[in-house]
Amino acid sequence: MVTVQRLDAPDVVTMAQCVAIDVDAFPYPSSVFVMRPARAPVWLARRGAEPRVVGFLAACERPGRDLYVEGLATAARARRGGVGRALVRAAIDFAGRAGTRTISLNVWTGNDAAVDLYRSEGFAITQRAREFYRPGAFASRDAYRMVRAAP
Numbered sequence: 001m002v003t004v005q006r007l008d009a010p011d012v013v014t015m016a017q018c019v020a021i022d023v024d025a026f027p028y029p030s031s032v033f034v035m036r037p038a039r040a041p042v043w044l045a046r047r048g049a050e051p052r053v054v055g056f057l058a059a060c061e062r063p064g065r066d067l068y069v070e071g072l073a074t075a076a077r078a079r080r081g082g083v084g085r086a087l088v089r090a091a092i093d094f095a096g097r098a099g100t101r102t103i104s105l106n107v108w109t110g111n112d113a114a115v116d117l118y119r120s121e122g123f124a125i126t127q128r129a130r131e132f133y134r135p136g137a138f139a140s141r142d143a144y145r146m147v148r149a150a151p
Contacts, residue, residue, distance in 0.1 A: 021053065022073050030072075042059075056073060057069060057087035061100060067100045089121070095150035103150055108143055126145050
């Protein structure tokens with residue numbers, strides 16, 4: 001069972017676990033976990049009673065009432081186990097309660113598993129962002145911009 005909670009107070013151990021997952025999942029930091037403003041929530045996922053973080057989703061509220069997903073990553077040992085889906089659903093629920101209009105994100109065009117997850121949760125590709133990523137980060141530099149309406 002996956003449990004999701006919001007990171008509401010600075011917790012060095014938890015933030016270090018998120019950074020370790022981020023380093024393993026991305027070729028560069030996707031998110032900053034220290035000194036985040038109140039309008040930049042982070043959700044953590046754990047399995048059952050296990051204290052170790054197995055995934056995170058970091059977001060920020062943007063002008064125009066959009067919740068932008070900065071980064072979502074799952075520990076390698078926890079992938080394909082519903083962690084990413086649980087995190088996306090937590091962000092969707094938050095967006096509905098916070099009164100945002102949309103939830104948006106960018107995802108590498110070669111990350112088929114992530115694109116499929118986001119589509120299954122109601123996101124649609126709205127554009128292809130050419131040269132979104134820095135050279136060498138991924139096999140190509142393009143990203144999809146994906147958006148869904150908040151509930």
